[in-house]
Amino acid sequence: xxxxxxxxxxxxxxxxxxxxxxxxxxxxxxxxxxxxxxxxxxxxxxxxxxxxxxxxxxxxxxxxxxxxxxxxxxxxxxxxxxxxxxxxxxxxxxxxxxxxxxxxxxxxxxxxxx
Amino acid sequence: xxxxxxxxxxxxxxxxxxxxxxxxxxxxxxxxxxxxxxxxxxxxxxxxxxxxxxxxxxxxxxxxxxxxxxxxxxxxxxxxxxxxxxxxxxxxxxxxxxxxxxxxxxxxxxxxxxx
Numbered sequence: 367x368x369x370x371x372x373x374x375x376x377x378x379x380x381x382x383x384x385x386x387x388x389x390x391x392x393x394x395x396x397x398x399x400x401x402x403x404x405x406x407x408x409x410x411x412x413x414x415x416x417x418x419x420x421x422x423x424x425x426x427x428x429x430x431x432x433x434x435x436x437x438x439x440x441x442x443x444x445x446x447x448x449x450x451x452x453x454x455x456x457x458x459x460x461x462x463x464x465x466x467x468x469x470x471x472x473x474x475x476x477x478x479x480x
Numbered sequence: 481x482x483x484x485x486x487x488x489x490x491x492x493x494x495x496x497x498x499x500x501x502x503x504x505x506x507x508x509x510x511x512x513x514x515x516x517x518x519x520x521x522x523x524x525x526x527x528x529x530x531x532x533x534x535x536x537x538x539x540x541x542x543x544x545x546x547x548x549x550x551x552x553x554x555x556x557x558x559x560x561x562x563x564x565x566x567x568x569x570x571x572x573x574x575x576x577x578x579x580x581x582x583x584x585x586x587x588x589x590x591x592x593x594x595x
Contacts (some may be wrong), residue, residue: 369524399582399583408585408586408587408588409571409585411582411583411584414582422582424582454523456525458525468515468527468530469527469583470527471517471524471525471526472524473522473523473524474523474524
């Protein structure tokens with residue numbers, strides 16, 4: 367069974383640009399969550415999608431957005447990039463939002479903003 | 481809001497020895513889930529062990545076990561017979577059953593295993 371797949375693995379952008387990251391969950395998983403990981407702030411919850419609907423959102427500005435497609439794949443977008451957006455962005459999938467199971471994480475997308 | 485605290489930024493252990501990683505959390509909820517995740521240098525987070533708050537028995541997974549003290553809001557991880565492959569960042573995490581997948585993570589403990 368394939369794991370959570372995130373693309374691209376690495377990318378470099380400049381301030382003011384926008385970026386789109388993609389996440390394919392484990393087959394059968396319908397819930398996708400996004401986390402930002404930085405050395406200073408650690409792991410912070412961005413948002414969660416289930417059945418193409420955002421169910422929960424963390425404390426991030428509106429420049430951070432996402433969506434989920436009918437096949438459960440998800441994308442997150444960051445507009446008007448700032449230096450502080452440099453981070454590892456992790457996607458995690460689970461069977462559903464109310465499941466009691468674990469979250470399965472991808473390897474992440476390493477974003478560097480210059 | 482729930483918070484998770486890992487007070488040990490770094491720990492080291494000799495191969496084949498035992499090490500305990502500490503985690504405390506703050507919550508007003510009575511029902512929740514606790515996890516220990518491992519993040520090796522390759523970065524993919526993998527689940528080590530999980531504990532449901534309503535279960536009194538401490539979870540065990542092979543060489544990994546937890547000491548769950550609900551009243552003290554403590555959730556420590558014990559790694560027995562440490563192996564070189566155990567070297568990684570370890571994150572303690574809290575998940576509310578009411579807040580979907582907004583999992584709260586501690587700052588992490590970097591574990592080094594010495595041969």
